[in-house]
Amino acid sequence: MALFHVRMDVDIPRDLDPEERAETLAREKKYSQDLQHSGKWVHIWRITGKFSNISIFDVETPDELHEILWNLPLFPFMTIDVTPLNKHASSIK
Template structure:
């Protein structure tokens, strides 16, 4: 199942710098592991924002839910999820 996911991040400015750095490092490692597994095939930065547009390829909505909730930055995110399906005009 494919999902379009937009993640807007808003880390509090007063968050301890060491906690911030650790959280961002864990987020990067976790997301790169999911990319290597093929579960997160696309991630695109939104210019001018601390935001990304991603495509997830997972087995179920439950799997996507678990992935998102385990993102270290999840407590600081606003997430929008849109299920995707093939378009009838696609040549693929």
């Protein structure tokens, strides 16, 4: 198990075909919710006032996270920042 903090900033071009935009967003939602049901996408929080999220992933390896992120339907329109997390020595959990 490895935890990662991931920030995703979305920037969809204004001239993208509205049908393609809606279809991509619908696929993104299903992809995200399937991963949430699987336990791999542990948290997703909207950043106030931005088309961005902060997420926590629980995966086996960085390669697995890379595959998940690479296959996000919105990946072509995202800037993604990944921070690996280690257990803090003072954590009681």
